[in-house]
Amino acid sequence: MNQNRRRFLVAAGVTLAATAVPFSARSADTMKIGIIGSGNVGSALGTTWVKAGHEVMFSSRHIEYDQSLAADLGAGARAGTPRQAAAFGDVLLIAVPYGALPDVGKDLAGLIEGKLIIDACNPFPNRDGEIADWALEKGAGLASAELLPGAHIVRAFNAIGAARMGSAYQEPGRIGMPIAGDDDEAVAVASRLIREIGYEPVLIGGLEMGKYLMPRTALGGERSAEEIRQIATDIQNEAKR
Numbered sequence: 001m002n003q004n005r006r007r008f009l010v011a012a013g014v015t016l017a018a019t020a021v022p023f024s025a026r027s028a029d030t031m032k033i034g035i036i037g038s039g040n041v042g043s044a045l046g047t048t049w050v051k052a053g054h055e056v057m058f059s060s061r062h063i064e065y066d067q068s069l070a071a072d073l074g075a076g077a078r079a080g081t082p083r084q085a086a087a088f089g090d091v092l093l094i095a096v097p098y099g100a101l102p103d104v105g106k107d108l109a110g111l112i113e114g115k116l117i118i119d120a121c122n123p124f125p126n127r128d129g130e131i132a133d134w135a136l137e138k139g140a141g142l143a144s145a146e147l148l149p150g151a152h153i154v155r156a157f158n159a160i161g162a163a164r165m166g167s168a169y170q171e172p173g174r175i176g177m178p179i180a181g182d183d184d185e186a187v188a189v190a191s192r193l194i195r196e197i198g199y200e201p202v203l204i205g206g207l208e209m210g211k212y213l214m215p216r217t218a219l220g221g222e223r224s225a226e227e228i229r230q231i232a233t234d235i236q237n238e239a240k241r
């Protein structure tokens with residue numbers, strides 16, 4: 001264990017013996033993850049992926065903040081611009097207000113083609129304006145795909161609170177994570193990253209089902225994987241009627 005990582009664990013108040021394997025499914029293969037938007041969601045998930053052994057680059061429009069976040073985490077974390085994070089990541093997490101997504105899509109043009117993007121963003125008209133009305137009409141998954149052309153989108157982390165995203169690993173598999181995506185490989189990689197930080201991924205369908213991954217919907221809140229499967233089946237049966 002290098003000194004930076006040791007310092008982080010000590011700073012986090014975690015005993016080294018207890019954290020020799022802090023995650024039940026500690027990653028065998030390190031992945032590079034670019035975080036676009038390092039607020040509540042981006043910082044929580046990025047931090048927990050660093051703890052799981054991945055390399056993470058945090059980004060936002062304020063690099064000083066990202067540098068400070070990365071410095072606190074030590075080895076495995078770094079900071080960059082959104083374009084640098086997009087180039088760095090094999091996988092990207094986008095966690096910005098939906099109103100920023102059109103700009104993010106333009107900013108990252110040429111860098112996201114063919115990449116897996118985990119889309120945590122939710123459209124709220126009060127916060128995000130007209131783009132949110134459009135996204136709600138179209139369905140959040142399909143709307144994100146249009147704003148981030150060429151990327152393989154998997155919607156996830158949309159309907160649970162950011163405050164607990166960094167602690168699910170303490171009870172692996174207790175909480176299910178509904179996800180939606182069209183690309184099998186992207187879904188498989190996203191599922192692995194989700195499982196590694198303690199959630200049991202449940203594919204509820206393709207991106208058109210992404211509209212059901214929103215707070216205050218039937219799938220919102222913390223539920224077991226079994227409950228999520230049942231709710232998703234009910235939604236699909238209802239849609240067929």
Ligand SMILES: NC(=O)c1ccc[n+]([C@@H]2O[C@H](COP(=O)([O-])OP(=O)(O)OC[C@H]3O[C@@H](n4cnc5c(N)ncnc54)[C@H](OP(=O)(O)O)[C@@H]3O)[C@@H](O)[C@H]2O)c1
Binds near residue numbers: 062082121122
């Ligand atoms: N909070 C939750 O519990 C929760 C749970 C699930 C999903 N979500 C959804 O996840 C998204 C993020 O939520 P949050 O609570 O993490 O928001 P937040 O704390 O406000 O963080 C948003 C991040 O996006 C960055 N950002 C804004 N505009 C940007 C741009 N044009 N380019 C690059 N970065 C930009 C912000 O930094 P700068 O302003 O410095 O650029 C900040 O780092 C939202 O769509 C939200 O609805 C939130």
